[in-house]
Amino acid sequence: MNRRDLLKSLAGVPFLGAYGYMFAGKMAAEKVEETSAFQRFVRSKILPSGMEQPVRESGGKKVRLGLVGFGIRGKQLMKSLGFMTPEDIDGMTDNQRKIFLEQPDLNIEISGVCDLYKPRLDEASRAGANRERKGAADFNSRPVKQYGKFEDLIAAADVDAVVIATSDHWHGPVSVMAAKAGKHVYCEKALSHSLDDVYEVRDAVKNNRVVFQLGHQNRQAESNRMAAKVVQAGMLGNVNLVETTTNRNDPNGAWVYDIPEEAGPHNVDWQRFLRNTNTPFNKEHFFRWRLFWDYGTGLNGDLMTHEYDSINQMLNMGIPELVTTTGGIYHWKDGREVPDVQQTVLEYPSRNFSLLYSASLASNFYRPKKVMGDEASIEVGATLKMFVDSESQMYEEYLTNEDILPNQPIALTRDMQAQLDAISSATEKYFASRGLLYTSHGGRMVDTAHLHLSEWLHGIRTGAAVSCGIDEAFEEGITAMMATIAYREGRVVRWDGERVV
């Protein structure tokens, strides 16, 4: 072997040396940066979910929608769809209007609206006609078609899909009828007001293959999506306890809504509001239906469902094996039937964890969601914080190196909502703190309900899966009903895998 052979055979070695030198330098530099090792570890497991929200094309066929129910939530959903009355657009602050006008066009048309209270029906049909998002000065469109009966709206040939924001006791029947007519359904939570409805909606949706989305817009929130990744990546170790809450303390948050002076039997279709009951006309029942068992399920359907679904988004745990609910009417002694302080415990023995829901409608003390594992825990609010357990083995090295401090918060997402004046009322602030109002999308504030509706429309156009479809809705519906039955019957309620017992 000559010298030339030797040199050529070792030609790669200098490169290896150069690499080794540079790699050592790089590692040394990274050691200097505080907490960088832990940050790198986190980054190696999760990516900011903002990057991965799929682009949803609103191209293709225009989808023609019908809206059933233009109360508080129906109005908000119309706004998320891009439709408001000219008066409401004029009434917004500049910042609110800017966000609304920047909201992408979903390529939809409101073909008809339905409500049982005539002034709201008139308002809805004006909002539905305001395609150009104009103020009162420029608005001159003809109001869209009004329906007094949801059956007629569903049967209309120019309605492809319906958005349901009625009182809870009508969610089931309207969804079932729409699905059977082959119309796609976006239904507000809670899925239903009775156990039978839960099964009927599921069967109707599955048999007729319509696209169904339940209104849990938390599925779109950055902090929730990131939390789901953290949990699914095993970063918390074994999750053994989850604590979810509701804290509100004002009449609106306790569902004591305004009752319009001018409302009466002449402009409220009371008979169609009733389902299986025969109550004489009662304005309070109509406008504050959330307070009464005949129409709603109180905290269970209204607020626990959001908390449950966001944990289901993280853990995919489905229906609990055992549920208890206790509580009472401890503050709002206004003739309501549903409790204002409540504790619901959902047990998952085969998955070795408990989910606690604890609510007060008479205290604003802030309690974010907590998901607790033996290695670390997270706190999920408008932002996501992680706390590494002092007894952690997985993170032992980082704790020893003092890369991180045990049980101290580590922020995993940024809070964009803190700087926003678009959120004004106490109830809105509550929803914002649960990640239910806005999320960041490519560095911009976006209405989560808009993203949720947009995902549903994308599903209608392309057949793509939605994030809170009929299976998730079924789990939510059964779980919420179990909690309601547990409270009303004062007993432990069980799920045997197919039936509630």
Add this chain to the structure above:
Amino acid sequence: METNNNRPLLPLFILRVAVGWLFLHEGLYKLFTPGWTAQYYLAQSEGPLQSFFQWVIESKILIAISNYGVVILLIATGLLLMIGFLERMACVAGMVLLVFFYLSYPPFGEISDVMAEGNYLIVDKNMILFLVLWVIFKLRPGQRWGMDRLRHGG
């Protein structure tokens, strides 16, 4: 094949060193990142190997094997490619790894929502690297520029 002339093999030698560098760094970086695991990568996979990966991540032992396996294979492949020793074996090892990477997140035109840093259809960077290793396997630049020259006696 033109083996008497060194010139056509020089770019191939540089290419081989570069690919080796890439593999070596991927491996060493994982090795030096405390707590690194392939678990999340596997858990999020939606390709044809999804059910296989789900089976793997259910077992602590299999996860440990995949973690060490990936790191050791990356480092060994990288080192061998850089110095040009046993380069055909290194190429095969690298190609096997790349097939797994490719099938974990196959660019088959669906809206891919995780782990992707670009947009690809059928051909992605893993496939290009695979083809590069195939070319190196076939043309064997190490017989001239690399330690394989010693094995083959120049």
